[in-house]
Amino acid sequence: MLTGGPASTGGVNRGPFLADVGVVGAGPVGLAIAWRCAARGLRVVVHDPAPGSGASHVAAGMLSPVAEAYFGERELTGLLAESAARWPGFAAELTEASGADLGYRTDGTLVVGLTADDLAEARRLWAYQQGLGLPITALRPSQLRDREPALAPRLRGGAVAPGDHQVDPRRLVAALRTAARRAGATLLPGAVTALGEVAAPVVVVAAGCGTAALTGLPVRPVKGQVLRLRAPGGGAPGFRHVIRGYADGESVYLVPRAGGEVVVGATVEERTDTEVTAGAVLRLLRAAVDLVPELAEYDLAEASAGLRPGTPDNAPIIGALPGRPGVLAATGHHRHGIVLTPVTADLVAELIVTGTPDPLLAPFRPDRFAGPAGHPVTQEETWN
Numbered sequence: 001m002l003t004g005g006p007a008s009t010g011g012v013n014r015g016p017f018l019a020d021v022g023v024v025g026a027g028p029v030g031l032a033i034a035w036r037c038a039a040r041g042l043r044v045v046v047h048d049p050a051p052g053s054g055a056s057h058v059a060a061g062m063l064s065p066v067a068e069a070y071f072g073e074r075e076l077t078g079l080l081a082e083s084a085a086r087w088p089g090f091a092a093e094l095t096e097a098s099g100a101d102l103g104y105r106t107d108g109t110l111v112v113g114l115t116a117d118d119l120a121e122a123r124r125l126w127a128y129q130q131g132l133g134l135p136i137t138a139l140r141p142s143q144l145r146d147r148e149p150a151l152a153p154r155l156r157g158g159a160v161a162p163g164d165h166q167v168d169p170r171r172l173v174a175a176l177r178t179a180a181r182r183a184g185a186t187l188l189p190g191a192v193t194a195l196g197e198v199a200a201p202v203v204v205v206a207a208g209c210g211t212a213a214l215t216g217l218p219v220r221p222v223k224g225q226v227l228r229l230r231a232p233g234g235g236a237p238g239f240r241h242v243i244r245g246y247a248d249g250e251s252v253y254l255v256p257r258a259g260g261e262v263v264v265g266a267t268v269e270e271r272t273d274t275e276v277t278a279g280a281v282l283r284l285l286r287a288a289v290d291l292v293p294e295l296a297e298y299d300l301a302e303a304s305a306g307l308r309p310g311t312p313d314n315a316p317i318i319g320a321l322p323g324r325p326g327v328l329a330a331t332g333h334h335r336h337g338i339v340l341t342p343v344t345a346d347l348v349a350e351l352i353v354t355g356t357p358d359p360l361l362a363p364f365r366p367d368r369f370a371g372p373a374g375h376p377v378t379q380e381e382t383w384n
């Protein structure tokens with residue numbers, strides 16, 4: 001890749017190695033890269049002591065390029081939109097390659113406000129999103145309840161983002177494992193403690209929150225607590241859309257799955273532990289029931305916490321590491337690793353095969369955090 005090489009594998013120089021590409025981390029990002037690389041004829045080895053046990057295990061799986069378009073994050077918003085546009089094709093290909101149901105749903109997302117203040121907060125953001133030309137349309141309370149009768153009658157209003165979809169991240173990871181294996185990739189159990197242990201000319205670090213220790217990149221854990229409820233009697237939830245909103249100042253989202261599960265999330269905490277706290281459960285449940293009262297009758301099936309791989313500018317880090325020939329990063333996807341999986345995998349595989357980064361990657365290069373010596377700055381340096 002970085003050194004140039006035989007034409008059969010584009011830019012990869014095979015050298016004496018048994019693998020062309022070593023991927024560190026079998027979360028959605030690492031597995032999708034492994035699948036895409038193996039499908040292009042590269043010999044791929046993936047290292048992970050506990051595949052799928054990172055942030056993706058608790059993630060809600062919202063594919064929200066519109067509702068997640070925040071002030072001051074225009075480049076990230078562009079990448080989210082690009083990846084969301086790839087999702088229908090990616091889901092179809094992955095379903096075909098794995099034979100698995102991903103729980104991919106295209107019912108759209110409603111953004112709602114419980115009180116007048118909540119609605120004002122929601123409207124402030126969707127006005128910004130509309131200003132970017134993104135598809136989000138205001139709805140009156142009666143129009144919201146026409147779409148979702150389960151919504152609380154006292155909601156003050158909201159909007160619909162029809163292109164914001166969802167997938168089940170646990171199913172996604174299982175399908176990616178199958179697809180990667182069928183394409184010829186090998187999964188090796190075990191943690192990588194230093195990149196020199198990976199016997200391949202190209203090493204992709206996709207280790208989520210494990211990335212900082214391996215590379216010095218400023219990826220820090222951002223804790224998120226979520227609940228999983230289950231509709232009574234084994235039925236489907238009483239609503240189809242993803243519902244995001246504010247309830248008395250509390251931000252919450254509700255993600256209904258066909259099998260009866262509703263994911264309720266999530267806290268955003270600058271913490272490194274994965275304990276579930278009573279206060280978080282209380283706030284999430286209160287906000288959820290405020291928006292959809294019938295949730296009070298659902299079973300509380302699971303309460304869990306995960307660590308998002310956050311970065312100083314909330315955007316992912318994708319590309320060659322300065323001063324580390326043959327080492328690429330595909331990490332720091334923070335709140336968006338599920339929606340960003342297709343574009344990350346496509347562009348990293350392309351970079352490995354051709355040796356040339358797609359212009360889409362320019363704002364997300366690792367060297368945007370490079371220190372004076374050209375090496376990534378450490379976590380401590382950027383936190384302070």
Ligand SMILES: Cc1cc2nc3c(=O)[nH]c(=O)nc-3n(C[C@H](O)[C@H](O)[C@H](O)COP(=O)(O)OP(=O)(O)OC[C@H]3O[C@@H](n4cnc5c(N)ncnc54)[C@H](O)[C@@H]3O)c2cc1C
Pocket residue numbers: 024025026027028029030047048049050051052053054055056057058059060061062063190191192193206207208209210211214223224225226265266305306307308309330331332333334335336337338339340
């Ligand atoms: C509460 C919560 C809700 C979320 N909701 C959404 C959402 O709705 N939509 C969305 O797009 N994103 C969401 N996310 C974010 C998303 O889960 C992450 O961005 C995504 O999982 C990142 O994928 P990844 O493969 O880079 O890392 P991870 O999923 O964290 O996986 C990293 C993998 O690397 C492995 N690993 C770590 N260190 C090493 C090592 N040294 N050697 C080998 N392997 C190693 C781990 O075992 C793990 O399997 C959410 C996250 C949280 C916590």
